[in-house]
Amino acid sequence: MQQTIDIDVAVVGGSSAGLAAALTLGRCGRKAVIFDTGRPRNKPAAHAQNLFTRDGTPPLELLRIGREQLVPYPSVSIVETAVTSAIAENGLFILHTDTGAAYRAQRVILATGVKDDLPDIPGLAALWGSKLVHCPYCHGWEIKDLPVAVFANGPMAYEFTAVLTNWHPDIILCTNGPAGLTAEQMQQLARNGITVTETPVEKVEETAGGMQISFADGTAVRRSAAYIKSGLIFNNTLAEQLGCELTEKGAVKINHVQETTVPGVFAAGDISSEGAHQVSIAIAGGHMAAGMCNNGLAKAAFEQK
Ligand SMILES: Cc1cc2nc3c(=O)[nH]c(=O)nc-3n(C[C@H](O)[C@H](O)[C@H](O)COP(=O)(O)OP(=O)(O)OC[C@H]3O[C@@H](n4cnc5c(N)ncnc54)[C@H](O)[C@@H]3O)c2cc1C
Structure with a gap:
């Protein structure tokens, strides 16, 4: 058995956070040891946008820079492997x-x-991260004013559609089945020129200028790009x-300082929020969590004397 x-x-996790x-x-x-399996969420996207000082940098390039900037700090190492289990034991974590x-960590x-x-x-x-996107703050500017579809219900x-009108004057909302919207919401969407299509979507095919969306009733529409409210795991x-x-x-x-309900365990980035998912927010959470880990460890050592 290994020591x-x-x-x-x-x-x-060795991505932004x-x-x-x-x-x-x-x-x-x-x-500190950073364990990482190399699957950052935005890997399918060509660029990471809306990022102060690094706007438009390819996601993997951001992580390369992040790793490069750790080189001067010899106490930190990166291990490219999955952590498969973690348990709390006598105030420490195995x-x-x-x-x-096996690793025994204080935090x-x-x-x-x-x-x-x-x-x-x-x-x-096949279109995920290129012509099919999820966030207008990440991608809206690049496809501004183009006709889009929204897959959501x-x-x-x-x-979501109301916010997207900030970037797009021509929107089709595809609910892929009966729309779970009130009559008032349907009217408000119509007043904003938004067509709601309830017919199930059969397939989506890439075209030179975007995509063709085919419906179960044999009709089809062409759009430059589409947004989706995907599920999250x-x-x-x-x-x-x-x-x-x-x-x-x-x-x-x-x-507010990224600590979970288990003292000594912190969380940062997308895992720690239901919706505020941006590289910048992940970065901020990572810095905060690490600072709080160090504060706690420094104070504990100080008070032991
Ligand atoms: C298509 C797409 C485009 C996006 N574009 C933008 C954008 O332009 N601008 C922007 O601000 N945000 C963008 N985002 C959101 C952004 O990707 C996330 O907010 C950000 O990646 C969150 O960083 P994170 O460190 O929390 O998680 P992630 O980047 O998802 O990284 C988690 C890391 O943990 C590793 N990991 C998971 N489990 C384990 C384990 N058990 N052991 C070891 N390693 C593990 C994974 O391999 C991965 O490397 C985009 C998201 C998507 C899906």
């Missing part, structure tokens, strides 16, 4: 990886992100193992 490795902080945490921990001289290694930062759950419509997944579809297995409380949708509950 358990003692570290100050285990950071699970995890690497930001790593930088702070490195600058505190903390012995993590196992899929290579069989844990969960930065494991979320997965997007796209509906099973043929052709949709229910009250959220109404709110929170990568919260480790949080559950550690005993962290989750929100109804599965995000890890945190307080």
Whole structure:
């Protein structure tokens, strides 16, 4: 059996939130290990937008820079493997990886992100991150004024479409089945020139100028791009193992300094919020979580003397 490795902080997830945490921990001289399986959520997108000083940088380039900037800090290392289990034990945290290694950490930062759950419509997944997007703050400017479709239904579809009118004068809302909208919402959408199509979507095909959306009744429309309100799967297995409380949708509950309901366990990035999913917010959460880990460890050592 391999020996358990003692570290100050285990950071699970080495994308925006995890690497930001790593930088702070490195600058505190903390012995930290960042575990990462290399699947950042925005990998399918060509550029990361709406990011102060780095607007438009390719997502993997951002992470390359993030790793490069850790080089001066020798107490931080990156291990490219999955953490498969995490348990709390006598105020410490034992993590196992899929290579069989075991780590004992004084603090844990969960930065494991979320997965997007796209509906099973043929052709949709192939356009994800390019012509099919989820967030106007990330992609709206690049497709501003172009005719778009919105794949969404229910009250959220109404709110989402209303915001999208800021970027797009020509919107079709595809509810892919009976619209879960009130008569008043339907009227308000109509007043804004938005067509609601309830007919199930059969397939989506890429065209030179965008995409063709084909419906079950044999009709089809062409759009330059489309937005979708995808489902989210929170990568919260480790949080559950550690005993962290989750929100109804599965995000890890945190307080104003990113600490979960389990003292010593922090969460940052998409995993720690049901909706505020941006690279900049993930970065901020990572820095905050790491600072709080260091504060706690420094104070504990100080008071032991
Ligand atoms: C298509 C698309 C485009 C986007 N474009 C933008 C944009 O332009 N601007 C913007 O601000 N935001 C954008 N976003 C949102 C952005 O991707 C997320 O907010 C951001 O990636 C969150 O960072 P994170 O560190 O929390 O999680 P992630 O980036 O998802 O990273 C989580 C990391 O944890 C790793 N991991 C998970 N579980 C384990 C485990 N058990 N052990 C080890 N490693 C693990 C994963 O492999 C991954 O590397 C986009 C999202 C999508 C889907």
